[in-house]
Every structure is written in structure tokens, then in C-alpha cells.
Amino acid sequence: MRKGEETRTRILDVAEAAVLQKGFGGTSIEELIAETGITKSGFFYHFRDKNALAKALLERYIENDERIYDEIFSRARELTDDPLQSFLLGLKLLAELLSDLPNGHPGCLVATVCYYERLFDRDIQETNKQAVLAWRRRFRGMFEEIMVVYTPREPIEIDQLADMVSTVLEGGIVLSKALKEPQGLADQVLVLRSFVKLLFQPPIVRQ
Amino acid sequence: MRKGEETRTRILDVAEAAVLQKGFGGTSIEELIAETGITKSGFFYHFRDKNALAKALLERYIENDERIYDEIFSRARELTDDPLQSFLLGLKLLAELLSDLPNGHPGCLVATVCYYERLFDRDIQETNKQAVLAWRRRFRGMFEEIMVVYTPREPIEIDQLADMVSTVLEGGIVLSKALKEPQGLADQVLVLRSFVKLLFQPPIVRQ
């Protein structure tokens, strides 16, 4: 019962790397079983079909993603009481983490799925949607705390502001992948950080 | 000589819509010829293989994309002399244009390609990279003009600021597709507009 999980995990590991580099359609099951060292029968024992693999892959990715965000922002929360400073610190920690990835960010499965919509059933699309909504709730919560203490210097919808964090991450991944500049993603996160800082911090009064 | 171009264009139209919904790997040539009403031989007369189709598709997409940006920002440039106001107006026009798309933005081929890297030759990847660099140059030029007149209120790398525009567009497309909220993309562009406004406009001095 535990060995099964281990094999399953190995398949998912191989599949995730392949899918992020070639998309779902570009990833063949045969190549997965070749690299995993398993047979076709073995593969289909763990996953009914490619759709089931996709779903498992996506769910695992999302879980892992959430865990990372939890860690980063709870660590940032421990280091300061001010919600704004905590958020800005979180973005800095996130940028550092992204910057330390040796080959840059491998890509986001959520983006992969949404550029593949018609190939998957509604189930997967719904999972994907829920993941993005979870991001929205997460960052919205942080901005709500910030807004108790600080007033935004521009009128802004809080959900749209929350989505901006996800937007910058997704867009940053695309750019850094297209340019083959791994550092690009972390840079964009830091630009967002500057923007958020500007939005909430009281202006420096010039004389 | 003209009939050939027409058929070629029809294939590209069908292929673009299909690729943006299902990715390259998920789009079969057979389905393209079925919808175009052409035979397989006819298809391969126009495109040597799927890679050639991808390249033609990408190049056409990029050209069209550039044309749209040219139009929007030159229109904005005509309406005001101030480079900052012109840029902010351009973003507003862009948001309006994106907002008017009936089914939301269909997706960006540049993003599709960069989530498919390993399937294409270096040629296509290089074309993709050049497209993103062209965006960078375009927006960098605008920010340079702005910075002649305005001083940013936060220290910022101009290339990273320029990339932020592309980042928000790419990220916004991903989010609005994943959430199936067509309006999301335009909203994110307007959030970026607020940020740029904040960055360059002199602070409101409170007493």
C-alpha cells in the first residue's frame, strides 16, 4: 500500500516536469513509463487515463503551491506585526525563493491547464478555477488587514488588487520562460512590491 | 498566387483558434483540414509540417499584435502631449479594447509557445523571445519619455518596469481564462494603470 504511493509519486514527478516543458498534448504516456521504468499496464493501474493523470497532477501542484505560500507568508507574519510590512516582506521572501530556483521557475500547471481547456473535462477546469479563487482569497485577506491600518492612495477594488499578485506571478513566469531569463520572475515580483508600497505608504512630503 | 494566400490564411485562422483553445499538441492537423475543407495533401502543400504551421501562426500573431499596440498608443499620443498622460490614456484605451472582446481574450500565442518549448526548434523559440523583447523596447521607450518629465517615486529598473506591462497582460490573460471572467484582464490593466500613475504623479501633500 505504501509502495504504490511511491510509484504513483514517481510517475507524477516525471509527468510534471514533462508537462511543464511540452504541455499535456506534447507529453506521451509511453515516454513517461520509459523514464519511470514502469510498464504501460502499471501506469494504467494508477491512472485510468490521461485525464486522471492531469487531475492528480494539478491537485498535487496546487496543494504544494498553497503549502509554499503558507510557509512564506506565515514566516513573514511572525517577523513583524504590521500587516503591510509583513506583506512586503513576504513578497521579498517569495522573490528570494524564486530567485534561488536553479533553472528558473519550471512553469505553472494552472496556466498550462487554462491554455488547454477544451481537452479536459469540466472537473479539471473547475479545480483550476478554484485554485485561482483560493489565491484571490489569500491575498484579499492580507490586503484587508492592511487596509485596516493604511488607506490606499488610489481607489482600487480589493479583489482586483489581490488578483494582481497572481497576475504578476503568472505573467512573470511566461516572460522569464520566453526570454530565458530566470531572474525575470523575481524582478517582476519586486516591481509589484514597489507598487504595493507606493499604494499604501504615506507619501514623502517634499518642501 | 492570390488564391493560395487565401487558403493559407483560412488554415491559419482555423489553426489559431484551435491552438489557443487546446494547445499545439492538442490540435490535430486532421481536424484543421476538416474544418477548412481542404485535403491533407493541400495542407502539406502550404506547410511542410506542424512546426512550419506553428512558425507561420506565431509570426502572424506577433505582427497583428504589434499593429494593435501601434494603433492604440499612437492614438493616445495624438490626444495629449504629456508622455505620462498619453501612456495612461493608452492603457485605458487598451483596457476598453480588451473589455469589448465578446468572449474575452482568446489567449496569447507567445504564452502558448513558451509552455511548449521542447516541442519546437530553436527558431520558433527565438522568434518568441524577440517578440517579448520588442514589447520591452516599446514600453521602455514610453517610460523613458515619461522619465524626462517625471521622477519615479520609487527606485525602479526601467526594463523591469517595461516588462511589467507585458507581465500584467500575460498574467491577466491566464487569470481571466482560468476564472472564465473575461472582464478580469481589462481590470488588471487598469490596476497597472493606477500603479504607474502612483509611481510618477507627485504625491498629494496632506496637511
Added chain:
DNA sequence: AATCCCCTGTACCGCCGGTACGGTTTTCGT
């Protein structure tokens, strides 16, 4: 009338996703 361009038709290859199903080993609770 000859010559391109722009296709059609047919036949074929090999890879891949997926199914089916029988058999075998490994693991674990008891």
C-alpha cells in the same frame, strides 16, 4: 499550347492513447 500554382486521391508507415485480460510478485494484516 505550355507552364506554373494550387490543390485532390490514394496508399502507406510508425507512434501513441487506450482497452482487455491473464498472470505474477510483493506487501501486509492476522
Added chain:
DNA sequence: ACGAAAACCGTACCGGCGGTACAGGGGATT
């Protein structure tokens, strides 16, 4: 130590798809 369930392996097969090859045909241009 044993039986049963879990975790595979082997083989055979199907249809779809990307791609190749090649022969030919109609229509416009020269």
C-alpha cells in the same frame, strides 16, 4: 507462516494521428 489484497508485468490489439510519397488534375497566366 499464510492468505488475500495490492501492485504490478506481458502481450495482443484497435483506431487516430503526424508525416511521407507520388501520381495526377483543373485553372489561371504567359
